[in-house]
Amino acid sequence: MFKKIAIFGVGLIGGSFALAxxxxxxxxxxxxxxxSAASLARAHQLGIIDVIGASVPEALRxxxxxxxxxxxxxTETILAAIKPHLQAGTVVTDAGSTKSDVVAAARRALGDRxxxxxxxxxxxxxxxxxxxxxIVDLYAGKKAVLTPLPENAPHAVARVADxxxxxxxxxxxxxxxxxxxxxxxxxxLPHLLAYALVDDIANKPHAELLFQYAASGFRDFTRIxxxxxxxxxxxxxxxxxxxxxxxxGYVSQLAQLRGLLANADGVGLEAVFANAQQARxxxxxxxxxxxxxxREGGD
Amino acid sequence: MFKKIAIFGVGLIGGSFALAxxxxxxxxxxxxxxxSAASLARAHQLGIIDVIGASVPEALRxxxxxxxxxxxxxTETILAAIKPHLQAGTVVTDAGSTKSDVVAAARRALGDRxxxxxxxxxxxxxxxxxxxxxIVDLYAGKKAVLTPLPENAPHAVARVADxxxxxxxxxxxxxxxxxxxxxxxxxxLPHLLAYALVDDIANKPHAELLFQYAASGFRDFTRIxxxxxxxxxxxxxxxxxxxxxxxxGYVSQLAQLRGLLANADGVGLEAVFANAQQARxxxxxxxxxxxxxxREGGD
Numbered sequence: 001m002f003k004k005i006a007i008f009g010v011g012l013i014g015g016s017f018a019l020a021x022x023x024x025x026x027x028x029x030x031x032x033x034x035x036s037a038a039s040l041a042r043a044h045q046l047g048i049i050d051v052i053g054a055s056v057p058e059a060l061r062x063x064x065x066x067x068x069x070x071x072x073x074x075t076e077t078i079l080a081a082i083k084p085h086l087q088a089g090t091v092v093t094d095a096g097s098t099k100s101d102v103v104a105a106a107r108r109a110l111g112d113r114x115x116x117x118x119x120x121x122x123x124x125x126x127x128x129x130x131x132x133x134x135i136v137d138l139y140a141g142k143k144a145v146l147t148p149l150p151e152n153a154p155h156a157v158a159r160v161a162d163x164x165x166x167x168x169x170x171x172x173x174x175x176x177x178x179x180x181x182x183x184x185x186x187x188x189l190p191h192l193l194a195y196a197l198v199d200d201i202a203n204k205p206h207a208e209l210l211f212q213y214a215a216s217g218f219r220d221f222t223r224i225x226x227x228x229x230x231x232x233x234x235x236x237x238x239x240x241x242x243x244x245x246x247x248x249g250y251v252s253q254l255a256q257l258r259g260l261l262a263n264a265d266g267v268g269l270e271a272v273f274a275n276a277q278q279a280r281x282x283x284x285x286x287x288x289x290x291x292x293x294x295r296e297g298g299d
Numbered sequence: 300m301f302k303k304i305a306i307f308g309v310g311l312i313g314g315s316f317a318l319a320x321x322x323x324x325x326x327x328x329x330x331x332x333x334x335s336a337a338s339l340a341r342a343h344q345l346g347i348i349d350v351i352g353a354s355v356p357e358a359l360r361x362x363x364x365x366x367x368x369x370x371x372x373x374t375e376t377i378l379a380a381i382k383p384h385l386q387a388g389t390v391v392t393d394a395g396s397t398k399s400d401v402v403a404a405a406r407r408a409l410g411d412r413x414x415x416x417x418x419x420x421x422x423x424x425x426x427x428x429x430x431x432x433x434i435v436d437l438y439a440g441k442k443a444v445l446t447p448l449p450e451n452a453p454h455a456v457a458r459v460a461d462x463x464x465x466x467x468x469x470x471x472x473x474x475x476x477x478x479x480x481x482x483x484x485x486x487x488l489p490h491l492l493a494y495a496l497v498d499d500i501a502n503k504p505h506a507e508l509l510f511q512y513a514a515s516g517f518r519d520f521t522r523i524x525x526x527x528x529x530x531x532x533x534x535x536x537x538x539x540x541x542x543x544x545x546x547x548g549y550v551s552q553l554a555q556l557r558g559l560l561a562n563a564d565g566v567g568l569e570a571v572f573a574n575a576q577q578a579r580x581x582x583x584x585x586x587x588x589x590x591x592x593x594r595e596g597g598d
Contacts (some may be wrong), residue, residue: 191516203574218486225575279498281511286510
């Protein structure tokens with residue numbers, strides 16, 4: 001049970017966290033903090049937050065838990081504003097999509113209070129944003145990755161894990177570096193590739209003709225190119241080193257495929273396609289089995 | 300009204316064509332021809348075809364229309380088998396995903412009968428295959444692209460267009476070269492890119508860890524990597540020149556993006572992402588408007 005949780009950023013991520021904890025009866029009071037008075041008022045109206053924090057010290061007073069769910073680029077500023085008012089019993093976590101940069105920012109901003117910061121990343125989202133996009137089930141059955149620091153006390157990590165578990169999430173732990181390498185490969189690179197393809201087509205002189213014939217395969221492939229450009233600019237920059245590595249690996253892979261195609265090497269092409277198809281089928285089967293298990297476990 | 304239609308390949312594409320024409324009451328008899336006796340028997344059982352063609356001459360006798368809906372690599376063999384038995388009043392079409400190579404194969408196989416061949420490509424599909432995957436509505440509201448030849452008589456083109464229109468499709472015309480350039484960009488390249496990404500990840504030593512964290516964005520981006528490796532090997536080879544051009548353009552685009560990322564050029568990255576997002580939103584809006592219009596037109 002949490003007496004008081006302060007949430008910086010009451011949009012999709014922070015708002016859904018609040019709604020889920022409230023439904024679980026796990027929090028007495030949620031205080032919202034943010035740059036937009038309109039978003040805070042809307043979150044209050046929707047019952048996401050109980051109180052609009054008039055100031056950082058007031059929001060932090062006697063809070064058990066602080067969640068930073070603002071755009072990643074603001075994390076350091078928020079942590080620096082928090083530090084002077086951070087009580088010994090308060091645990092701070094975040095929901096940023098990258099972790100090494102957040103940890104570096106937290107070390108700079110929090111200094112000797114770093115032990116109170118447990119970095120996190122819930123793997124859930126929707127295409128909409130803002131308080132109106134928040135839904136109580138956003139995290140149900142989804143992964144919440146924590147990337148604890150050597151300084152974190154076990155009970156601080158447990159406290160953050162408890163909160164996400166109460167939202168229905170399944171807890172995973174990685175180091176910040178592992179986290180960033182993994183998500184560079186399975187999330188950040190695909191976003192870059194999808195944006196690149198749509199931009200490439202949109203810039204061609206016959207773009208209109210091309211889009212006219214694009215069908216459902218193209219629609220799914222490029223769905224992530226509908227995501228927020230600002231958010232993905234920040235993620236790309238924050239995870240630049242790992243993303244460059246993944247991009248270079250992928251470009252080498254394309255160079256090999258180009259060679260097979262140029263040589264009309266049907267056997268080689270089919271081997272690559274078949275390996276990919278098989279790996280994807282195995283992955284889909286494992287996801288479906290996990291979903292089945294989680295449904296059965298929930299009954 | 301068609302008296303008799305012969306379909307070579309009674310799977311998803313050919314089977315759905317037959318079902319739609321039957322529902323429209325537009326064909327008296329459908330004869331199926333294929334390499335697999337089991338598929339033909341199943342198509343007969345499902346009411347897709349009325350008769351299993353015992354031989355090519357028998358299947359072709361007095362047919363108004365022949366549809367070749369077998370894998371593209373078989374087109375030339377089938378056309379060569381058809382030629383000696385092709386009556387003057389019969390129009391032949393196909394459903395292949397590439398057109399320049401099909402036209403070249405048709406010219407070789409049909410020689411002076413080429414005027415009777417109207418190349419086509421219905422833009423519709425499902426992940427399943429075979430007669431059991433055939434559905435009556437597969438082509439409803441979808442595009443059917445015809446790529447007529449200079450030799451085709453207008454009435455032959457109209458006959459093929461009529462058949463697809465009776466299936467609910469909307470007729471478009473392109474030259475075979477235009478067709479192949481368009482689909483290299485919006486379909487064949489995305490398939491190659493999706494296969495390449497999944498293969499790249501599957502071959503990494505920590506593939507299992509990576510797949511564990513892949514989420515819905517990855518799932519949609521790679522859906523087309525679940526497609527048939529044999530089919531996409533054939534399409535890639537058949538449309539090799541256009542696909543190599545598109546791949547080279549895309550790799551240049553990635554090189555530019557890499558430069559922006561390496562220079563931490565946030566403004567440049569955001570400009571690419573925003574252009575892509577905007578183009579995709581405009582495209583989705585135009586699709587939805589067209590769907591809306593087609594629903595209203597159908598009422």
